[in-house]
Amino acid sequence: xxxxxxxxxxxxxxxxxxxxxxxxxxxxxxxxxxxxxxxxxxxxxxxxxxxxxxxxxxxxxxxxxxxxxxxxxxxxxxxxxxxxxxxxxxxxxxxxxxxxxxxx
Amino acid sequence: xxxxxxxxxxxxxxxxxxxxxxxxxxxxxxxxxxxxxxxxxxxxxxxxxxxxxxxxxxxxxxxxxxxxxxxxxxxxxxxxxxxxxxxxxxxxxxxxxxxxxxxxxxxxxxxxxxxxxxxxxxxxxxxxxxxxxxxxxxxxxxxxxxxxxxxxxxxxxxxxxxxxxxxxxxxxxxxxxxxxx
Numbered sequence: 001x002x003x004x005x006x007x008x009x010x011x012x013x014x015x016x017x018x019x020x021x022x023x024x025x026x027x028x029x030x031x032x033x034x035x036x037x038x039x040x041x042x043x044x045x046x047x048x049x050x051x052x053x054x055x056x057x058x059x060x061x062x063x064x065x066x067x068x069x070x071x072x073x074x075x076x077x078x079x080x081x082x083x084x085x086x087x088x089x090x091x092x093x094x095x096x097x098x099x100x101x102x103x104x
Numbered sequence: 105x106x107x108x109x110x111x112x113x114x115x116x117x118x119x120x121x122x123x124x125x126x127x128x129x130x131x132x133x134x135x136x137x138x139x140x141x142x143x144x145x146x147x148x149x150x151x152x153x154x155x156x157x158x159x160x161x162x163x164x165x166x167x168x169x170x171x172x173x174x175x176x177x178x179x180x181x182x183x184x185x186x187x188x189x190x191x192x193x194x195x196x197x198x199x200x201x202x203x204x205x206x207x208x209x210x211x212x213x214x215x216x217x218x219x220x221x222x223x224x225x226x227x228x229x230x231x232x233x234x235x236x237x238x239x240x241x242x243x244x245x246x247x248x249x250x251x252x253x254x255x256x257x258x259x260x261x262x263x264x265x266x267x268x269x270x271x272x273x274x275x276x277x278x279x280x281x282x283x284x285x
Binding site: 010011013014015016017018019020021022024025038040041042045058064070073074075076077078079080081084085087088089090091092093096097100101 | 155158159161163164169171172173196197211213221224225227228229231232233234235236274275276277280281282283284285
């Protein structure tokens, strides 16, 4: 699958980046392509392009504060979770998405 | 500017004293004061607790990442303390909401968002590196400051090629909604 997502935590200093890395690793290890945009105190990094979004099978929004640019994902399957869920269980997150979407 | 330039041995303490979270935080903050990173320990610690009140900063693997923004900050950096004895810390990773912490990454960040943006980018990179389970496990084994810095900076120091990053048990997600928006 092609997995994309956004992470955003309250302070935008630490969890945003840690969780982006955790999702990225869990997805890559499970054999998926993955790109995560971080929306932190320094603004958006690793920004998702229209091409990324078009090609994506699923969008993960892991956040504690509102994320910007959600309208970009219109018509896409979106998983909306608190950042702590992805922090705690990144692998299970990917596995559950695989199961729900019936894709490997 | 590179990551290693913000990893400053002067604000790393491999034998951090303190029997409580507060003592450990204050002792580590004193180092920041001595090294010229902050102007006031009390103000800085108070600002750290503002962020602490918003949610747990224990991230499992006995590591905590307190990270307030403070007006007392003169220079952006990250203090690292390895505790002589474990301290109890709020955590989202365990059932009872607490974990034992023995390594503290204390992010020293100004409350002025435009302050040293390039340093903030490096801190973000560093935070990302803590998302690697093998790295955080390796951190427990380091014996010197230079080794600690090496484990943080070098991806090759902590992940062998082809090696999975973690085989750790994690909580299974039972419910997950996937909606079209």
